[in-house]
Amino acid sequence: MKVSEVEISNEHGVTLVELLASIVLITLILTTFITIFIQSAKTYKTSENIIDATYVAQAEMEKIYAVSVITNYGERKNAMISKPLEYHYLGKEGNWLVYEKTEDTYTIKIKLEEKRIEINIDDDKPPIESDMNQIIVEAFDGPEQKERAKMQGILHWGIDRQ
Template sequence: MQWNNEKGFSLVEVIAAFVLISIILISFFTLFFKGRETTVESKKTVDATYTAQQEMESIYAEVQQKNKTGSASMENILSTLHYHQMKSCTNPPTIYTNDRKYKNEVVVVEVFKNEKIGTLRNVMVSVYDKRKVVDPCQPKVNPKAQMENIMRAGD
């Protein structure tokens, strides 16, 4: 008996369909994984920006309080906030760090004397990943977040 009425898929057609479906699924999975990676990095950046803002606000509040009492030197203000000056750093700027306050971040505060007005200080708060910074004086990586402000504090 002859079978001329064969219906179904050949092995080549099944393999071709499997390859096409695999390519489509790999594309979608790559898209999902990259999206997840971008979300994680964005969260880290937002957290670091919040840390920088929080530190800048605490420095500003301390400057305002010390200005009222007349004892507003940046060294006193930052030591009150548990920053310690990096002795190995060259001036300018004067660099302070607080690497104990946050678990995965190093907060570095750089203080520059304003060139135009002597009682103003440019204060830059930078937040680095603790695992990537070996020496806060010479960070080899870009900060996760950075903020700068000008404050009146006499030294």
């Protein structure tokens, strides 16, 4: 009796090398996507904090502007510490009067330039001192007091009283 040789061919399974290669590829792809998602979440949180701080700084700037239009230039220091603003006077930094208060989780620092803005209308005449000065509003967040927003502007004091 003759024994026939039967060729056995089984291609339904995978080899160990193929299995390891697929696991490595899947791990690399998942690691990449997880890293992207984590970075995206951090960026979102940072931008959310900056947007919130910008809103707080803008709201404070608008409150100060509303007070400045009904307050004379000479009364500006008292207006900053009384209602509705209620800032605490911290002192002077160079040519700036510095005020501070805490609103929600933000510390708001106001720098109000002490000197008036000079307006030069005609080159032949000396500049005119106006009832305007520069203002800087800064919003700080957290226990480390990291600056999150900064706005600058010019206030014209007592414009509605003229």
